[in-house]
Amino acid sequence: MAKYNAMTQEWLDAWKEKxxxxxxxREIAKNWEGSVSMIVNPDPEKGIPEPIYLFMxxxxxxxxxxxxCDKAKAESAKFVMSGxxxxxxxxxxxxxxxxxxxxxxxxxxxxxxxxxxxxxxTVNKVIDxxxxxxxxxxxxx
Amino acid sequence: MANGYAGRFLRVDLTDGLCSPFTVEExxxxxxxxxxxxxxxxxxxxxxxxxxxxxxxxxxxVMTGPMVGSGFPGTSRFAxxxxxxxxxxxxxxxxxxxxxxxxKKAGYDGIVITGRAEKPVVLSIVEGEAKxxxxxxxxxxxxxxxxxxxxxxxxxxxxxxxxxAGENLVRFAAIxxxxxxxxxxxxxxxxxxAKRLKAISVRGEGKLAKADEARFRELxxxxxxxxxxxxxxxxxxxxGSDANMDIGMINGDVPVKNWSVGEDFDLSSAxxxxxxxxxxxxxAHACAHCPVACKRVVRVPDGPFQTEEGPGPEYETCxxxxxxxxxxxxxxxxxxxxxxxxxxxxxxxxxxxxAWAMELFEKGTLTVKETxxxxxxxxxxxxxxxxxxxxxxxxxxxxxxxxxxxxxARKIGGNAVDAVVHVKGLDLPMxxxxxxxxxxxxxxxxxxxxxxxxxxxxxxxxxxxxxxxxFPMKDDYKGTTSEGKxxxxxxxxxxxxxxxxxxxxxxxxxxxxxETIRDAFxxxxxxxxxxxxxxxxxxxDWTLKRGINNLLGVTEKDDVLPKRIMTPLAExxxxxxxxxxxxxxxxxxxxxxxxxxxxPREEKLRELxxxxxxxxxY
Numbered sequence: 001m002a003k004y005n006a007m008t009q010e011w012l013d014a015w016k017e018k019x020x021x022x023x024x025x026r027e028i029a030k031n032w033e034g035s036v037s038m039i040v041n042p043d044p045e046k047g048i049p050e051p052i053y054l055f056m057x058x059x060x061x062x063x064x065x066x067x068x069c070d071k072a073k074a075e076s077a078k079f080v081m082s083g084x085x086x087x088x089x090x091x092x093x094x095x096x097x098x099x100x101x102x103x104x105x106x107x108x109x110x111x112x113x114x115x116x117x118x119x120x121x122t123v124n125k126v127i128d129x130x131x132x133x134x135x136x137x138x139x140x141x
Numbered sequence: 142m143a144n145g146y147a148g149r150f151l152r153v154d155l156t157d158g159l160c161s162p163f164t165v166e167e168x169x170x171x172x173x174x175x176x177x178x179x180x181x182x183x184x185x186x187x188x189x190x191x192x193x194x195x196x197x198x199x200x201x202x203v204m205t206g207p208m209v210g211s212g213f214p215g216t217s218r219f220a221x222x223x224x225x226x227x228x229x230x231x232x233x234x235x236x237x238x239x240x241x242x243x244x245k246k247a248g249y250d251g252i253v254i255t256g257r258a259e260k261p262v263v264l265s266i267v268e269g270e271a272k273x274x275x276x277x278x279x280x281x282x283x284x285x286x287x288x289x290x291x292x293x294x295x296x297x298x299x300x301x302x303x304x305x306a307g308e309n310l311v312r313f314a315a316i317x318x319x320x321x322x323x324x325x326x327x328x329x330x331x332x333x334x335a336k337r338l339k340a341i342s343v344r345g346e347g348k349l350a351k352a353d354e355a356r357f358r359e360l361x362x363x364x365x366x367x368x369x370x371x372x373x374x375x376x377x378x379x380x381g382s383d384a385n386m387d388i389g390m391i392n393g394d395v396p397v398k399n400w401s402v403g404e405d406f407d408l409s410s411a412x413x414x415x416x417x418x419x420x421x422x423x424x425a426h427a428c429a430h431c432p433v434a435c436k437r438v439v440r441v442p443d444g445p446f447q448t449e450e451g452p453g454p455e456y457e458t459c460x461x462x463x464x465x466x467x468x469x470x471x472x473x474x475x476x477x478x479x480x481x482x483x484x485x486x487x488x489x490x491x492x493x494x495x496a497w498a499m500e501l502f503e504k505g506t507l508t509v510k511e512t513x514x515x516x517x518x519x520x521x522x523x524x525x526x527x528x529x530x531x532x533x534x535x536x537x538x539x540x541x542x543x544x545x546x547x548x549x550a551r552k553i554g555g556n557a558v559d560a561v562v563h564v565k566g567l568d569l570p571m572x573x574x575x576x577x578x579x580x581x582x583x584x585x586x587x588x589x590x591x592x593x594x595x596x597x598x599x600x601x602x603x604x605x606x607x608x609x610x611x612f613p614m615k616d617d618y619k620g621t622t623s624e625g626k627x628x629x630x631x632x633x634x635x636x637x638x639x640x641x642x643x644x645x646x647x648x649x650x651x652x653x654x655x656e657t658i659r660d661a662f663x664x665x666x667x668x669x670x671x672x673x674x675x676x677x678x679x680x681x682d683w684t685l686k687r688g689i690n691n692l693l694g695v696t697e698k699d700d701v702l703p704k705r706i707m708t709p710l711a712e713x714x715x716x717x718x719x720x721x722x723x724x725x726x727x728x729x730x731x732x733x734x735x736x737x738x739x740x741p742r743e744e745k746l747r748e749l750x751x752x753x754x755x756x757x758x759y
Contacts, residue, residue: 096617099388100604103373113372114379117387118415121406124391 006092006135007040007052009068016066018129025129026061029122033059034078037069043085047138058122079111085138094131098123143167144352145207145665146175147250151271153264155336156197156256160264160271162249171668172750174642175206175250177233178682180222181689183253184231185754190692194226194328195310195335197257203244203301203341206644207666210245210349211357214364215649217241217429220641221301226335227312227328227490227545228566228590230690234315234329235594235641237428238322240343243299247345258337263291266343267298276339280308283483284317285451291342301341304485306533307334311543313490317482321426321436321452325487327567327589328545352667360661364653368432371652373605377435378425380414382456382648387413389456392603393576393620393714397464398519399496400562400573400705403713405464412463412471414456421475423450428646435648439475446476446522454478454488460571461492466499466519473522480526484533491532493568494546495525500560506553513537562705565590565695574706576715577602579618579626582725583634585700586733588686594647597637598630606651611636611672620714623721627728635679642678681749684733684741688754697739700726 004011019025040052053074057064074080087106090096099120101107109116116123142148149162165179173179180202184190192199201223208216219241225232244252248269261276279287284304291300299319307314307330314330315323324330333339351357368374376384389395390409397405410416421441427434437453454462454474462468462477481488495517501507502517509516513531515524515538531539541549547566550557562569567590574581579602584591593599600606602618612632615625640650643662650658655672663669670678687695702722709717730736734745746755 090616097604100617103376103605104607105371106607108370109372113375114415114418117376117380117384118413120387120391 001134003134003136005141006089006137007048011133011135012054012066012068014133015130016063018132019063019066019126022125022129025125028125029058029119030061032061032119032122036079036081037074037077038088039074039080039082040088041082041084046085047141048085079109079116081107081109083107089137091127092130092135098127142350143170143207144350144667145211146170147245147248147347147349149249151249151252151266153252153254153271154256155254155258155262155273155338158258158273160273165250170207172678172681174678175209176204176218176235176642176644177220177222178638178642178678178685179251180204180220180233181231181682181685184222185685185689185757188255190224190689192224194224194229194232194332197336198255199224199332201254201329201332201336201338202251203254204251205241205245206642208662209644210242211351211661211665212430213357213361213645213661213665214368214433214653215431215646216644217431218644218646219244220644221316221324221329223329223332224693225327225329225589226310226331230565230590230693230695231588231686232327232329233589234324234326235644236316236318236322236324237431237646238318239299239429240301240318240322241644242429243343243345245349246347247343248347252341254336254338256336261337261339263339264341265295266341266345267295268345268347279339281305284485285320285483287340288317288320291340295342295344298342298344302485303330303333303339304483304533306485306543307331308339309533309535309543310334311486311533311535312545312548313487313494315481315485315487317485320482321438322428323482323487325489326592328487328490330485349665351665353664357661357664360657360664364657364661365432367653367657368649373648374433374652377433377648380418381425381435381437381453383412383414383417383437383454383459385414385456386459387415389572391714394572394603395460395464396569396571396573398467399465399500399560400569401500403710403716408464408467408469411469412459412474416471417453417459420471422453426452431646431649433648433652441472441475444472446470446472448476448479451479452482457571458488458492461489461496462525465492465496465571466525468520468522468525470522473525477522477525477529480529484529486529486533489570490545490568491529493562494542494549495528497546497550497560498542501553501557506555506557511538559704562703563591564702565699567591569703569706572599573715574702574720575621575710575718576713577620578623578718578720578725579630579633581702581706581720581722582626582630582729585702585722585726586630586634586729588683588690595638595641596630596634597640597647597650598633600647600651601629601633602626608636608655611655611676621718623725627725627732631729631732632676634683635676637679638682639675639679642682677749681751684745684749685751685754687735688741688746688751688758691740692757695739697737700739
């Protein structure tokens with residue numbers, strides 16, 4: 001299986017492909033509407049000198065966009081999730097459940113929490129598909 | 142008088158009508174702090190353990206802690222304790238609302254009640270003055286009516302009230318505080334009923350002395366900010382405790398069809414916190430001094446389950462009167478909750494008893510002949526709503542269920558007991574140990590029987606909170622393993638129990654940093670306890686109550702999970718998994734210092750400063 005450099009567009013493209021080709025995702029996410037951004041806080045010691053902004057847009061089972069973006073676009077998303085690099089890495093490697101990280105304050109969310117809980121299976125599926133991608137992380141390269 | 146305490150307790154003998162204050166020495170307060178911990182110590186030292194729970198000489202204790210009345214977030218709690226008429230062992234139940242802070246303002250840290258009044262009475266405490274008032278006109282009325290009448294008589298009063306279930310000694314009768322807050326578990330409403338005590342009404346304007354007011358205010362501001370930043374607090378505010386329904390069904394936490402089915406997403410979706418918010422929620426409601434406001438206020442505007450605006454169901458009730466009995470109609474849950482509130486019944490044990498009866502009805506063990514004509518098919522809410530008043534009034538088949546599911550099953554005999562899901566006679570709360578093995582151990586070892594609130598295991602094992610500064614913790618625990626769980630449960634119990642002693646809400650302990658709670662406790666009391674000292678108080682509480690239970694006959698043989706829970710599920714996140722009971726028990730016994738009989742070892746009792754208990758046990 002190919003390995004991708006995490007936090008790059010090629011890694012995001014692989015993730016988008018995973019989601020787009022998942023029949024299970026399409027079924028689970030048929031009611032999901034709206035964009036999600038992920039903000040990775042800088043951690044120079046781990047190879048993240050500046051914040052990283054990722055923008056994702058989903059609609060009724062389709063994945064419309066997953067891309068690196070600027071701060072303004074990230075902050076325009078319906079849901080904005082932010083956290084330290086180490087936390088995101090734990091989530092992407094399935095070492096920590098994203099909902100638990102959120103409840104413990106290790107990740108922050110701006111947006112309607114009720115909508116997230118209502119659609120928690122969609123959120124979990126998107127993360128599960130990310131976890132399937134083999135990645136080389138900036139602090140491991 | 143120690144800071145944080147009102148400085149005196151009230152002793153009430155209902156037989157002779159005497160009310161007299163008493164004090165507790167500061168060294169005892171430092172060791173047991175307050176809440177049910179101090180209640181257990183008073184029980185052990187002063188009352189006959191072998192008396193029937195409903196006998197006049199058995200005490201009913203209403204206890205607060207030193208943080209209650211301080212205004213610190215989440216410190217509205219109080220505990221009611223007694224020997225349980227449902228289980229026959231130590232019984233306690235904590236509650237939020239308004240009563241605890243008002244009792245402190247009225248001048249008392251707690252009340253110990255014995256005896257039996259000749260006729261129904263209300264205990265009224267106004268600004269430290271206690272008196273008994275004839276309550277013959279209130280007897281028979283439900284909790285909502287009684288609360289309204291007591292408030293008509295004294296507008297500022299806060300009340301603890303029983304309904305018909307407590308009067309009729311239903312073994313899972315609850316006690317209500319201002320309609321929306323309940324002392325639910327272990328049947329303590331029946332103890333109040335046996336004493337012919339219809340209500341306790343309190344009012345006061347006293348101020349709580351704090352050791353360091355300026356530091357306390359600083360910590361209060363920090364706590365409020367931590368709550369604003371907490372996703373858990375945001376979730377509780379937006380959806381109440383029923384936020385757990387959707388997530389819990391995915392994670393294998395939610396019981397379905399009397400614990401026999403592993404998952405049903407149509408059910409959870411119909412009964413979830415978001416659904417409640419989108420349909421019947423009219424507003425959120427808070428206990429005193431709480432910025433979270435997790436309580437729900439609801440109204441069903443029309444249809445067969447129409448209700449007035451009033452207190453709404455929590456997660457536990459949405460499960461017992463929803464997933465457990467295969468009812469998909471949230472309005473039906475709201476109506477059942479309202480009826481239980483009015484009649485004064487624990488929605489967990491009541492719903493569990495009905496789920497048990499429905500299973501037996503499906504199997505043909507019970508028929509309409511035994512149920513007095515009620516069709517107890519799964520999900521039949523019309524029958525459930527008809528049955529609830531019969532339970533509270535102990536009429537016909539209702540009288541069988543009023544004895545609790547275990548006693549009812551023993552009367553029926555045969556395989557009926559296998560369908561009762563309990564530990565030490567207390568029906569399991571709505572969290573499945575097959576999805577979370579640590580919760581299974583916590584159920585086995587909790588001192589009031591199967592309990593989700595005598596510890597913080599729900600928060601730590603399911604990842605809602607993480608406190609590596611208190612004890613070694615992983616970032617994420619897999620639910621379906623018993624590995625590492627004994628240590629997690631041991632520490633989570635000590636911290637959760639401590640919260641009960643301080644009388645602070647579990648949700649707030651989950652949202653706040655332990656340092657902030659520790660420092661606020663010390664700013665109030667001046668006790669200067671560090672984490673080790675505080676966690677030792679939790680350990681002391683557990684061992685004290687365990688010793689009381691040992692004296693009441695509990696042994697290692699009682700530390701078991703029910704047959705249903707030891708039967709793997711076919712589907713869901715907990716499928717194929719059951720807790721490794723022997724491993725969990727062996728590791729936990731070593732941590733707690735229990736011997737092979739399940740008794741605390743002498744050296745453990747000495748270490749915890751429980752010499753009085755040691756003398757009773759050895």
